[in-house]
Amino acid sequence: MKIFQIVIAGIFFLLGASSAYAGGDLTDYRPYTPPPAARSCGGPFSGFYAGGLIGFGGASTKTDVGIELKDNDRGFTGGGVAGYNWQCNGWLFGAESDINYFNADMTTGITCPTCGGTISFGSEINWYGTVRGRVGLVGDENFLVFATAGLAYGGLDHSINSNNFNGVTFSGTQSDTAVGWTAGGGIDYLLSDNWAFRADAMYVDFGSTDETFTSTGTGCPGTCTASVSYDDSFWVARVGLTYLFGATPAAPAPDYDYAPMK
Secondary structure (H helix, E strand, O other): OHHHHHHHHHHHHHHHHHHHHHOOOOOOOOOOOOOOOOOOEOOOOOEEEEEEEEEEEEEEEEEEOOOEEEEEEEEEEEEEEEEEEEEEOOEEEEEEEEEEEEEEEEEEEEEOOOOOOEEEEEEEEEEEEEEEEEEEEEEOOOEEEEEEEEEEEEEEEEEEEEEEEOOEEEEEEEEEEEEEEEEEEEEEEEOOOOEEEEEEEEEEEEEEEEEEEEEEOEOOOOEEEEEEEEEEEEEEEEEEEEEEOOOOOOOOOOOOOOOOOO
C-alpha cells in the first residue's frame, strides 16, 4: 500500500511541474533570429561630398641655362574639394577634384665674376588644381584609408632679371597654366553621419617648361632674347572637413532580449 501511495504522489508532482512550465512560471530565451545580411554595396562614404582643406607645402624649381640652378620655398595652401564615392564590400572607388591657393616663390641666380653683374630667374606657384581617382579600404564603417593619383594643373609665373650681366640689362615675365601629374594618399574619419575629418598629402610635378623672354634693354642689338628651362614640382600636406550628402546612418544592433515563453 505504501508503495502505491508513493507512486501516486510522484505522478501528481510531475503533473504539477508540467503545469507550472506550461503556465509561464519558467522563463526561456526567444528563438535566435540572425541579424539582417549586410549590404554588399553602399555605406556611409557613398555618394557626393564637398569640403575645405588647409595646410602647407614645399616647392622646388630647377632652372637650366647651360648650368642647373636650384631653389626651394615653403608656403601656405588652402582650397575646396568635391567628389563622388562608390563603396562596395569594404572597398571604395571614387573620383575627386580640388582647387587651391598656394604661395611658393623661388629665385635662382648667377653673379658675373668679371663684370660684377647679376642675372636671376624666378619661379612662382600661385594656385593649383587636380582631377584624381581614389581607391581605398573602409574599416569599422567609419574609417577610410586611400591612395589617389591623376592630373594636376596650376598657375606659374616665370621671370628673368639681368642687371648688367655681361653688359646686358633687361627683364621679362611669362605667366603659364602648367599641366602635370599628382599622386598621394590620406585618411577620412567619420565624425557623425554626415561630417568626416580628412588628412592627406600629395606630390605634384609640372615637369619642364621652356620659356623665351624677349624685351628691350641695354647692351643688346635691338631686342634682348633669352631662353630658359624651368622644372617645377611641390608637395602639400592638408587637413580639413568634408560633408557627405549621401551618408546613411549605421544599422541598429539586433535586439536579443528575452521574455517568458507562452
